[in-house]
Amino acid sequence: MLKIGHRGAKGYEIENTVISFQKALDMHVDGIELDVHLSADNEIMVFHDDTLDRLTNGKGLISSLTLLELKRFLINAQETIPTLREILNLIDKKCYVNIELKSYEVTDPAVTLIEEYVKNKNWKYDDFLVSSFDWNALQQVRFLNDEIHIGVLTENNLDLALAFAKFVQAKSIHPHFLLLTKENTAQIQAKGLQVFPWTVNEIEDIETIKSYNVNGIITDFPDRI
Ligand code: G3P
Ligand code: MG
Numbered sequence: 001m002l003k004i005g006h007r008g009a010k011g012y013e014i015e016n017t018v019i020s021f022q023k024a025l026d027m028h029v030d031g032i033e034l035d036v037h038l039s040a041d042n043e044i045m046v047f048h049d050d051t052l053d054r055l056t057n058g059k060g061l062i063s064s065l066t067l068l069e070l071k072r073f074l075i076n077a078q079e080t081i082p083t084l085r086e087i088l089n090l091i092d093k094k095c096y097v098n099i100e101l102k103s104y105e106v107t108d109p110a111v112t113l114i115e116e117y118v119k120n121k122n123w124k125y126d127d128f129l130v131s132s133f134d135w136n137a138l139q140q141v142r143f144l145n146d147e148i149h150i151g152v153l154t155e156n157n158l159d160l161a162l163a164f165a166k167f168v169q170a171k172s173i174h175p176h177f178l179l180l181t182k183e184n185t186a187q188i189q190a191k192g193l194q195v196f197p198w199t200v201n202e203i204e205d206i207e208t209i210k211s212y213n214v215n216g217i218i219t220d221f222p223d224r225i
Helices: 018-026 084-091 107-120 135-144 158-167 182-190 203-211
Strands: 002-006 031-038 044-046 096-101 128-132 150-154 172-175 216-219
Touching: 002 018, 018 031, 018 084, 031 084, 044 084, 044 107, 084 096, 084 107, 096 107, 096 135, 107 128, 107 135, 128 135, 128 172, 135 150, 135 158, 150 158, 158 172, 158 182, 203 216
Parallel strands: 002 031, 002 216, 031 096, 096 128, 128 150, 150 172
Antiparallel strands: 031 044
C-alpha cells in the first residue's frame, strides 16, 4: 500500500512548500501530492488556493500575477511560492509526483512540462500522475498525451467518476475516503483501476481504509501509514 504525502507533509509543515516536500521525502513516501495553478506569465506554481490571501502576506489571484510578482510574497514569513520545476528538481525521482490541476488553464503547460522531463531529464511517465476535480482538464490531458497516468478526483460521485475514468483511460480513482467501502473498493479494482483515497489523517480512519486494501493513501501524516 503506497503512502502519498498530501501537499508534502501538511500535518507537519506548511503545505506545498519545499520544507513540506522535503519532510515527506524524509518520511520515505512513495509519492507526493501537490496542487498547481498558472501564473499570468504561464509559470506553473505549486499552490493550493486560487488566491494568495490565506497562506501568504499578499492578496489577490495567483493567475493575475507574474512569476516575479508572485516571488515577492512569503509563505509563513520565510518561503516563496515554489514553481513546479523547483519541486520536481527537489524530488528528483525519489518518489512519484501526483500533480493536481487546480485550473483548466494550467493543463497544457503541465503536460508540456511532464513531456519535457520524460524526454530530456530521464524521468518516466510512471514518475507522474495527473489528477483533477476538473474533468475537462483531464480530458484535455488525454487528448494531448496517451501515456500520462490520470487520476479522477471525486468528492461525491463514485459512479460518475468510474464512467469518466473509463472514458479517459485513467489509471486511478481518487475519492474522498468516506465514499469508500471494502465492497466498492474491490469493485473499482476489478475494473482495472487503482484506488487512492484522500485525505486520511486519523489513525482510526487509516486502519479502516487500509482494511479495504486500497492501492495507496493520501495523507497529511505520511508516517502514520
Ligand atoms: O488530491 C487529493 C486532494 O488534495 C484533493 O483536495 O483540496 O486537498 O486539493 P485538496
Ligand atoms: Mg490537492
